[in-house]
Amino acid sequence: MSIEVRVPQLPESVADATLVTWHKRPGDAVSRDENLVDLETDKVVLEVPAPTAGVLREIKVGNGTTVTSGQILAILEEGAAQAPAAVARAEPAVRKQKEEAGAAKLAPSARRIVEEQKIDPGSISGSGRDGRITKTDVVSHLAAQAAAPAPAASPAADNMKKPAAPVHPLKAAVRGSRAEQRVPMTRLRARIAERMVQAQASQAMLTSFNEVDLKAVMELRTRYKDKFEKQHGAKLGFMSFFVKASIEALRKFPAVNASIEGNDIVYHEYYDIGVAVSTDRGLLVPVLRDADALSFADIEKSIAGFAAKARDGSITIEDITGGTFTITNGGVFGSLMSTPIINTPQSAILGMHKIQERPMVVDGAIVARPMMYLALTYDHRIIDGREAVQFLVGVKETLEDPARLLLQL
Amino acid sequence: MADNYDVIVIGAGPAGYPAAIRAGQHKLKAAIIDEWKNRDGTSAFGGTCLNAGCIPSKALLESSELYHKAQVEFAVHGIGVSDISLDLATMQKRRANIVKTMTGGITALLKGAGVTGLQGHGKLLSGRRVEYTALDGTKKELTAKHIVLASGSVPTPLKSAPIDGKYIVDSWGALEFDAVPKRLGVIGAGVIGLELGSVWKRLGAEVVILETLEQFLAIADHQLAKEALRQFKKQGLDIRLGAKVAGASIDNGAVNVKYADASGEHAVTVDKLVVAIGRRPFTQGLLGDGTGVQLDERGFIQVDHECRTGAEGVWAVGDAVRGPMLAHKGKEEGLMVADLIAGQFSEVNYKVIPSVVYTAPEIAWVGQSEEQVKAGGKPYKLGVCPFMANGRARAMEAPAGFVKIVADAQTDEILGVHIIGPMAGELIAEAVLAMEYSASSEDLQRTVHAHPTLSEALHEAALVADRKAIDTINR
Numbered sequence: 001m002s003i004e005v006r007v008p009q010l011p012e013s014v015a016d017a018t019l020v021t022w023h024k025r026p027g028d029a030v031s032r033d034e035n036l037v038d039l040e041t042d043k044v045v046l047e048v049p050a051p052t053a054g055v056l057r058e059i060k061v062g063n064g065t066t067v068t069s070g071q072i073l074a075i076l077e078e079g080a081a082q083a084p085a086a087v088a089r090a091e092p093a094v095r096k097q098k099e100e101a102g103a104a105k106l107a108p109s110a111r112r113i114v115e116e117q118k119i120d121p122g123s124i125s126g127s128g129r130d131g132r133i134t135k136t137d138v139v140s141h142l143a144a145q146a147a148a149p150a151p152a153a154s155p156a157a158d159n160m161k162k163p164a165a166p167v168h169p170l171k172a173a174v175r176g177s178r179a180e181q182r183v184p185m186t187r188l189r190a191r192i193a194e195r196m197v198q199a200q201a202s203q204a205m206l207t208s209f210n211e212v213d214l215k216a217v218m219e220l221r222t223r224y225k226d227k228f229e230k231q232h233g234a235k236l237g238f239m240s241f242f243v244k245a246s247i248e249a250l251r252k253f254p255a256v257n258a259s260i261e262g263n264d265i266v267y268h269e270y271y272d273i274g275v276a277v278s279t280d281r282g283l284l285v286p287v288l289r290d291a292d293a294l295s296f297a298d299i300e301k302s303i304a305g306f307a308a309k310a311r312d313g314s315i316t317i318e319d320i321t322g323g324t325f326t327i328t329n330g331g332v333f334g335s336l337m338s339t340p341i342i343n344t345p346q347s348a349i350l351g352m353h354k355i356q357e358r359p360m361v362v363d364g365a366i367v368a369r370p371m372m373y374l375a376l377t378y379d380h381r382i383i384d385g386r387e388a389v390q391f392l393v394g395v396k397e398t399l400e401d402p403a404r405l406l407l408q409l
Numbered sequence: 410m411a412d413n414y415d416v417i418v419i420g421a422g423p424a425g426y427p428a429a430i431r432a433g434q435h436k437l438k439a440a441i442i443d444e445w446k447n448r449d450g451t452s453a454f455g456g457t458c459l460n461a462g463c464i465p466s467k468a469l470l471e472s473s474e475l476y477h478k479a480q481v482e483f484a485v486h487g488i489g490v491s492d493i494s495l496d497l498a499t500m501q502k503r504r505a506n507i508v509k510t511m512t513g514g515i516t517a518l519l520k521g522a523g524v525t526g527l528q529g530h531g532k533l534l535s536g537r538r539v540e541y542t543a544l545d546g547t548k549k550e551l552t553a554k555h556i557v558l559a560s561g562s563v564p565t566p567l568k569s570a571p572i573d574g575k576y577i578v579d580s581w582g583a584l585e586f587d588a589v590p591k592r593l594g595v596i597g598a599g600v601i602g603l604e605l606g607s608v609w610k611r612l613g614a615e616v617v618i619l620e621t622l623e624q625f626l627a628i629a630d631h632q633l634a635k636e637a638l639r640q641f642k643k644q645g646l647d648i649r650l651g652a653k654v655a656g657a658s659i660d661n662g663a664v665n666v667k668y669a670d671a672s673g674e675h676a677v678t679v680d681k682l683v684v685a686i687g688r689r690p691f692t693q694g695l696l697g698d699g700t701g702v703q704l705d706e707r708g709f710i711q712v713d714h715e716c717r718t719g720a721e722g723v724w725a726v727g728d729a730v731r732g733p734m735l736a737h738k739g740k741e742e743g744l745m746v747a748d749l750i751a752g753q754f755s756e757v758n759y760k761v762i763p764s765v766v767y768t769a770p771e772i773a774w775v776g777q778s779e780e781q782v783k784a785g786g787k788p789y790k791l792g793v794c795p796f797m798a799n800g801r802a803r804a805m806e807a808p809a810g811f812v813k814i815v816a817d818a819q820t821d822e823i824l825g826v827h828i829i830g831p832m833a834g835e836l837i838a839e840a841v842l843a844m845e846y847s848a849s850s851e852d853l854q855r856t857v858h859a860h861p862t863l864s865e866a867l868h869e870a871a872l873v874a875d876r877k878a879i880d881t882i883n884r
Contacts, residue, residue, distance in 0.1 A: 060753070109821065109851030128847040135849035136820035 003051055005036060005074040007067045010046075011317045016068045017041045024056045030076065037073060042191035044320070045313045054078040109135040117142065192282045199344040204380035207339040207351075210392040212399045214355055214370045217241050220402055232297035238352070239275060240299040242327055242395075244405050246350055247271050247292050249394035250325060251408075255383045256376075256391050257324045259345045265382050274323035274343060275303055278333075279310045285343055286315060287323040331355060337373045347382055350395065351375035411525070414438045416750060417539050417553040419531035419695065421445070422456020423463075424727025424739030425559030426515050431747035433522030440551065441524055442531030442541055448585065452528040452544065453512040454519065456561050457728075458736045461581035464511055466601075468504040469584060469608045470767050477611035477769075482806055495612060497589060504584070533558065534697040537722050555722050555750045558702070558710060559743065560695050562688040562728035570596060570657035570684050576664050577657060580605060583683040589613050594666055594679035596654050598625060600766045602685035606646055607768045616645075617677055619652040619668055621686075628764070630778035630827040632793075632813060637772055637829055640809055657682055690729045705731070715756070716746050724750075738762050761844045765834040770810045773837035776825030776844055779815050788818035792850060792874025796830040798881045799869075800861040807831035812870040814840075814850055821849035832863050839867055850874045 010017060017039040024036050030050040039046045050056075058075040061067055106114060106121055110133045114121050124141045126133040185193070199205070221236055228236040250257040250271060258267045271292045274285040286306035288299060309315045326343045331354040340351040353373045360369040374395060378388045398404045416432040418425045421443035432439040443454050453460055479493050519526045530542040539551045564579040566572065572579050583595075583605045589612045595602045598620035610616040625648065626634035641648060655667045655674075664682045668675055690708045701720030703711040710725040712718055718725050724746045727739030741757045748755035766772040782789045792814040796802035810830025816823050826840035843853060853871035858864045865880075872878040 107846070107848060107852050108855035109849045112851070112855070129845065132846065134820075134822065134847045135851055136817070136822045136847065139820045 001078045002057065003054070003076045003078055004072050005048065005051065005076050007039065007069055007071045007073060008046065008048065010041065010069045011321070014041045014317065016066050017046065019061055019063060019065050019067055019073070020045065021063050022059060026056055026058055028056050030054060030056055039067065040186070041317065044315050044317055047314075048073065050076060052076070052078050105131065106133045107135055110138045113138045113142075186282075189282050195344060196341055199342050202344070203342060203347075205342060205377055206380055207375050207377040208385070208388045208392055209337065209376075210374045210389075210396050212372050212374055212396040213360065214238075214372055214399065216400055216402055218370055228297070232301070234297050234300040234304060236296065237300055237303070239303055239327070239329075240296040241399060241402065241405075242350070242352060243273050243275070243288065243291055243294075243299050244296070245395045245398040246273065246325065246327060248398050248405065248408065249391045252394055253383075253387045253391045255387055256348045256378065258382060259324070259347055260379070260382060261345070268324040270324070272323045272325075274320075274326035274346075275306070276326060276328035276343075277307055277310045279313075284310050284315055284320055285323065285326055285328075286310070286319045287321070289322075326350070327352065329353075331372065338375060340375060340377050342377055342379060348376060348378040348388070348391075351377070411438070411440075412549070412551055414440045414525075414551065414553040416440075416555045416557065416747070417442065417531070417551060418557040418559055418743075419443075419533065419539065420456065420559030420561055420727070420729075421454040421515065421519075421526070422559060422561045422727060422739065423458040423736035424561070424729075424743040425456065425557065426454060426519060426743075427740045428557050428559065428726060428743030428747045429524045430518055430522040431744050432750065433519075433524045435747065435751035437747075437751060439522075439524045440527055440553075441519060442527045442529060442539070444528070444530045453509075454515040454526065455508075455512040457563075457581075459511050459515065460508055461584065463736055465504050465508050465584045466580075466604055466608070467767060468507045469500070470604060470769075472500045472503065473608045473611035474769055485806065495589070497587065497612070501585065501587065530694060532694060532697055533700050533702065533723065535699040535701070535720075540697065553722075555724065557743070557746055558692075558695065558718070558723065558725040558729060559727045559739070560691050560729045561739075562734055563691045564684065565687045565689045567596060567654065567684050567686055569654050570666070570682060572684060573659070576659050576662075576680075577682045577684060580683065580685050583609075583681075583685075586681065590679070590681040591615065592617070592679040592681075594619065594664065594677060594682040595685055596666075596682065597621075597685040597687065598648055598650070599628075599685065599687065600764075602683070603641070603646075603766060603768050605683055605685060607641075607644075610644065610646055615647075617647045617649065617679065619654055619666070619677075620648065620650050621653050623651040625650055626766075626772075629772065629774055630813065630815075630825065631780055633772065633774060633778075633827040633829055636810065637766075637768075637770075640770055640829070641768070688728065688734055692729060715749055716742050732759060733762060733764065735762065735764065758845065761841055763834075763837045763841050765837065767834065770807065770830050771833035772829045773833035774825065774827040775837055775841050776823070777815065778825055778827065779813075782815050782824050789824065790816050790818045790850075790874050792816070792870040792872065792878075794866045794869035794873055794878070794881045796863070796866055799863060799866045801863050802831055802866070804861070805831055805863075812836070812866040814853075814867075814870045814874055816850045816874055821851050823848055823850055823853070826867070828866075830863070830866070836863055836867060839864060 020038040020040045022037045024030055030036065032053045033049040035047045036050050037048045039048060055077045056074060057077045060072050060074055105126060121133060124133050124137050127137050128134040225236045254267050258265050270290055272287050272289050273291040274287045276283055276285045288294060288302050323346060326346055326349045328340050328349060329352040330338050331352050335353050337353060338351055340349045342349045355370045355372045357368045358371045359366050374392055376388055376392045415437035416439040418429045418441040421441050425441060429439050429441040445453055445456060445460055447453055447460060458464065476495060479490055483490050516526060527541060529544050532540040533556060534540055537553055537556060539553065539556060541549045541551050570577055574582060580601050589609060591614065593609045593614040593616045595606045595618040598618045602618055606616045606618050625638045651670045652668045655669055657664055657666045664679050666677050666679065666682060692704060692710065696702055702718045702723055705711050709731050710718060710729050712725050712730050716724050716726050726742035726746055728734045732738055745755040745757050761775060763773060763775040793811050795811040797808045802808050813827040814823060815825040823844055828836055850871040853867060858868040869878050869881045873881055873883055876883040
């Protein structure tokens with residue numbers, strides 16, 4: 001029975017997706033839930049699993065095409081029984097194809113010249129059907145080569161010699177030939193770029209700084225990290241402290257947890273804290289929902305979970321939607337101070353940085369303390385300077401005296 | 410019968426019915442409307458091709474060639490036959506049966522693909538509506554997401570020789586003579602005129618073909634046309650070039666045809682006159698008001714390279730649109746449109762469409778003629794292999810003709826292939842495939858051709874182009 005494989009229902013905020021790459025070819029056997037194709041949206045990569053076991057009959061949409069919810073992607077022929085046979089048949093064909101890949105792409109006449117002249121077929125672009133290299137292509141290639149660096153002195157005898165020509169653009173770049181590589185932005189990166197500019201244009205963004213002495217937090221960690229890990233099965237990091245400290249400050253300054261919608265200020269009476277994670281696809285911000293209700297262990301576990309998901313590209317749109325406040329950490333990369341960009345439509349973002357031992361004056365004496373600069377970029381339209389500064393001071397004071405978290409001060 | 414469809418095709422000829430069947434294969438709800446009526450009043454799908462063109466003419470060409478061979482060729486094989494008689498009624502019955510089988514086949518294919526077949530008239534209205542008039546006259550309005558116009562073509566009339574269906578006929582009439590005319594006149598030495606002239610010449614008629622152009626078979630490569638003319642003249646076809654017909658009148662049960670050529674005014678008397686000067690697109694009663702579909706100055710429906718008309722959701726294919734009026738071209742366009750409607754990629758490569766004249770010897774060509782290549786300015790090379798050098802052709806007693814390959818002198822790419830000889834229409838398929846893959850003559854040289862076959866002539870011609878032929882003198 002033929003089954004249509006369709007694009008899954010995309011979330012409301014997503015209009016369409018780009019078909020990145022097919023993992024199966026027509027004729028391949030597929031098992032149930034096996035990933036057939038990757039679809040990329042502005043934020044995540046979706047996998048489309050096979051609804052049943054069977055054989056992929058026909059691919060309707062090719063790589064790089066834009067698709068919408070419910071669109072037919074392929075036709076699957078149901079039937080587990082067929083699958084083994086199909087696999088057996090498909091494999092030898094695929095293997096044979098791979099073996100002959102080089103030879104098959106050359107027309108017989110092209111093959112002859114390539115052999116005689118010892119040309120690398122990879123250096124000739126095929127203008128024939130499906131990219132086949134025709135005799136015309138080879139002849140033109142030879143003509144172009146003969147024409148290019150021809151020294152006036154050498155006579156006709158040399159015209160068949162293959163001159164040394166740069167084959168790969170990147171290799172040429174290494175030799176300093178000023179080559180350029182033009183790579184189109186992935187959909188994800190384009191979307192990130194768009195949102196960043198949007199944020200800058202619509203908000204009155206500025207950044208306020210402070211610094212925090214993390215000695216107390218670090219002592220706490222050193223004392224309890226093993227017990228914590230044994231008890232809760234998660235590592236005690238800094239993030240849980242920062243999330244908790246931020247929430248305390250957000251309670252005192254609700255404007256920092258609010259957002260502007262049209263002409264209204266929406267004060268969110270819940271705390272969904274986004275924690276920025278850097279992936280090779282770009283910056284993703286999974287959200288800890290109702291973080292005020294989460295324990296330290298819950299926070300650490302959730303963050304570790306998101307990090308793993310982000311690494312293997314399985315973060316869902318639901319994971320990264322929403323959020324009332326975001327914390328970003330440039331310190332892991334060595335940043336000492338920065339001005340983070342707000343994650344629209346939120347109104348503020350807290351930037352953590354590198355912990356660096358610095359000489360501080362404590363009770364008149366100079367001591368080395370593990371210091372971190374804190375940055376709060378905020379939307380001045382609804383958060384005024386006093387609030388922003390005092391918010392940061394609140395975060396700093398809570399971190400420097402963690403007992404305050406216990407007492408909700 | 411439903412009122413709303415995904416696709417409605419108007420015209421069930423060789424362009425329309427494939428479009429409908431392919432739409433059905435794509436699981437689209439399709440209907441096809443066709444108004445073809447045979448002489449006996451019965452309706453049939455298949456259009457001109459199946460009912461009054463391609464198929465019946467091939468049936469008669471085959472029958473007449475066998476009759477001819479029995480009379481002139483059997484003796485050299487040592488086969489003695491006496492009392493060869495012609496029973497034209499039986500020959501025509503065979504033709505009619507083949508047509509009936511084929512058109513019945515179309516009906517079955519349409520049904521098999523889930524297409525609703527409607528006999529009657531289809532008229533395109535604005536807003537993706539079609540007015541369907543059934544055979545009994547009842548009208549119904551249908552709607553569709555896509556409408557494909559495939560109304561085909563009809564023989565071009567000649568004012569100086571109007572069709573009366575009795576003495577002066579068109580190509581359809583010429584296929585259905587119930588007696589072999591003693592003298593047959595044909596106006597037009599194009600593909601249709603030559604084929605019809607050949608049929609009746611073989612069956613015993615005296616055939617005169619009047620061609621208005623000075624050049625014979627101007628659409629073909631000159632060397633090919635020259636050889637063809639030589640062969641036809643040898644067969645006794647009286648082909649008069651540069652002859653412009655001034656008038657035709659019926660006197661005493663015969664047709665008196667007056668024409669003028671370079672040497673003055675002439676007249677010829679024939680028993681039947683066939684007008685075969687060409688075909689023109691048929692769109693009568695097809696387009697309602699405000700449909701947005703435009704016709705060009707010659708009456709063809711204007712379309713782009715994907716056969717879309719100016720109206721949203723309306724397509725047009727086949728003889729009703731620009732391009733060679735060939736059934737296979739119409740078919741490819743019909744399939745392309747159905748695939749495009751289903752959201753797939755599809756295109757027609759107009760550069761590699763073969764043409765065939767089903768005379769004996771058969772003529773076929775694809776790509777550019779030597780003259781066209783020369784006009785383009787690029788240096789070229791030729792490879793000609795006569796069938797006289799081909800063992801199979803000799804064994805078939807068909808040594809006339811040749812294969813000619815025109816290739817680019819520098820890149821060796823095959824630019825055109827021209828064949829006159831046995832099975833030319835079949836042999837050309839190899840050339841079409843080669844050109845689709847931008848093959849060079851060396852590729853043909855390096856492809857194994859079975860021996861002894863007619864296809865070896867293509868192999869040899871490719872070798873001759875490089876002066877490397879074994880079984881042909883390289884010249």
